[in-house]
Amino acid sequence: MNTDKEKIILEVENLKKYYPIRKKAFGKTEEYVKSVDGISFSVKENTILGVVGESGCGKSTMGKAILNLIEPTDGRVIYNGKIIYSNDKKECISKSEMTKLRGEMQMIFQDPYASLDPRKSIESIVSEGIKKHRNLTKDEIREKAAEILELCGMDRACMVRYPHEFSGGQRQRIGIARSLAINPKFVVCDEPTAALDVSIQSQILNLMLDLKEKMGLTYIFISHNFNVVKSFCDEIAVMYLGKIVEYGPAEKIYKNPKHPYTQALISSVPRNSPDEKKERIRLTGSIPSAVEIPAGCRFSTRCPYVSDICRQKEPEGMNLDNDRTVYCHLYK
Template sequence: MIRKEDKIIFEVSNLKKYYQVRKKSFIRGKEYVKSVDGVSFSIKENTILGLVGESGCGKSTIGKTVLGLTPPTGGKVKFGDNVIFDVENNIKISNSEMTKLRSEMQIIFQDPYASLDPRKSVGQIVSEGIKKHKIVPKGNIEEKTKEMLELCGLDATSMFRYPHEFSGGQRQRIGIARALAMNPKFIVCDEPTAALDVSIQSQILNLMLDLKDKFGLTYLFISHNFSVVKSFCDEIAVMYLGQIVEKGSAYEVYDNPKHPYTKALISSVPIQHPDEVKERITLEGSMPSAVDLPSGCRFHTRCPYKTERCINESPTWKILDNKTGVACHIY
C-alpha cells in the first residue's frame, strides 16, 4: 500500500525544450538553444521540490513547459493519472481536458508588477478563474474572492482597488490569491520572492507554507537563492546548463553536497554569523552558451576537478548511499 506522503503527484521524464536560433548567414543547418535537455524528476504529494541554479540554466522554462504554457520539444509529463504530453509517443491531452486540469495546476509568477492586468480591479483578477471554471455558484463568486484575499493577508475591500495601488509584496499576495482561488493541487512558484525586499520575502514564504499545510498543496519552487530553497523545500534539484546535476533531500544536498557545482553555489551563500568561517569556491569563467554546448560533462569548462574523462564523456546519473542522485565522474 502506498502511503499518502509517498504518492507521486507530478512526474517529468526526459523533458526537452529547444529554441531554434535565427541565423544571420545562409549557412545550411539549424542551430538550437537547448534550454532544457533531458530533465527528469518527480514530486511527492504535499511536498516542495526546489529547483535551483544560475540565471539562464532553464529553471523557469521547465516551470512553463510542464504546465503546457510552452510547447515541449521532447519528453513526458504526468500529473496524477493524466499524461499531459508524451512527445516521443505522440500523446497530448486534449484542449478540453487540459482546460479542466488548469484549475488543479496553477503558477505564481516572478514579477508581481507585470503579472497583474493594470486595467482590471483586484476583484476581477482573482475572480476571473473562478468564473471560467465555475469553482462556486455564480451568487457566491464575490464571497469566494473576498475569502481568498483575506486568506492571503489582504482586506476584503482590496477587491475594489487596482494593482497600481498596492506595494510589491501586496501584489504578490494578489497573485497567490488568484492561484489559490482555483482550488489547485499543484503550484509552480517561479521565483515568487525574487523581486521583493528581504523583509517581505519571509512574509510571503511563511504565507505559502501556511497555505500548503492548510490545503495540502504541492509546490515546484524555482529560485536562484540557495539559502531560501534550503529552508523552504523538502527536496532540492540543482540545475546547470539545461540539466539536473544533483538531487536529494534539502538537508543532504545543502549540508553534504556532492557535485562540484553544488559546492560552489553553497559556498556563495552569505554567512549567517560573523564568527562563521566558510571556504569560498570561485568558479572560472561564466556559463557556456546553450547553443554551443561543451563536450562531455557540461561543467568541465569551470570545474576545478576536471579530468580527461570529463572532457570526452558525459557522466551518468548515480544514486549514492545517502539517496542523493548526482551526475559526476568523481562518483
C-alpha cells in the same frame, strides 16, 4: 529518485525544450538554444521541490513546459496519472482536457508588477479563474474571491482597488490569491520572492507554507537563492545549463553537497554570523553557450576537478544514500 508511485503527483522524464535559431540570415542550417536538455525527476504529493541554479539555466522554462504553457520538444510529463505530454508515444493532452486540468495546476509568477493587469480591479483579477473553472453565482464568486484574499493576508475592501495602489508584497499576495482561488493541488512558483524586499520575502514564504498545510498543496519552488531553498523545500534539484546535476533531500544536499557546482553555490550563501567560518569557492572559466554546449560534462569548463573523461563523456546519474542522485565522474 522517487519510486513510491502511490504518493507521486508529478513525473517528468527526459524533458527537453529547444528553441530553433538561424545560423545565418539566409542560411539553411538551423541551430538550437537547448534551454532544457533531458531532465527527469518526480514530486511527491504535499511536498516542496526546490529547483535552484544560476540565471539562464532553464528553471523557468522547465516550469512552463511542465504546465504545458509552452510545448516541450521531447520527453514525458505525467500529472496524477494523466499524460500531459509524451513524445515517445506521440501523445499530447487536448486543449479542452488541459483547460479542465488548469483547475488543479497553477503558477505563481516572479514579477508582481508585470503579472497583474493594471486595467482590472483586484476582484476581477482574483475571480477570473473562478468564473472559468467553477459553476458559481456572481455573489458566490465574489465571496470566494474575498475569502482567498483574506486567507492571503489582504482585506476584502481591496477588491474595488487596482494593482497600482499596492506595494510589491501586497501585489504578490494578490498574485498568490489569484493562483489559489480555484483550489489547485499543484503549483509552480517561479521565483515568487525575487522581486521583493528581504523583509517581505519571509512573510510571503511563511504565507505559502501556511497555505500549503491548509489547502494540501504541492509546490515546485524555482529560485536562484540557495539560502531560501534549503530552509523552504523538502527536496532540491540543482540545475546547470539545462541539466540537473544533483537531486535529493534538501538537508543532505545543503550539509554535504557532492557535485562541484552545488558546492560552489552553497559556498556563496552568506554566513549566518561573523564567527561562522566558510571557504568561498570561486569558479573560473566561462559558462558555455546554450547553443554550442561542449562535449562531455557541461560544467567541465569551470570545474576545479576536471579530468580528461569529463571533457569526453557526459556523466550518468550515480545514486548515493539511496535517495540522492549526482551527475559527476568523481563518484563513478
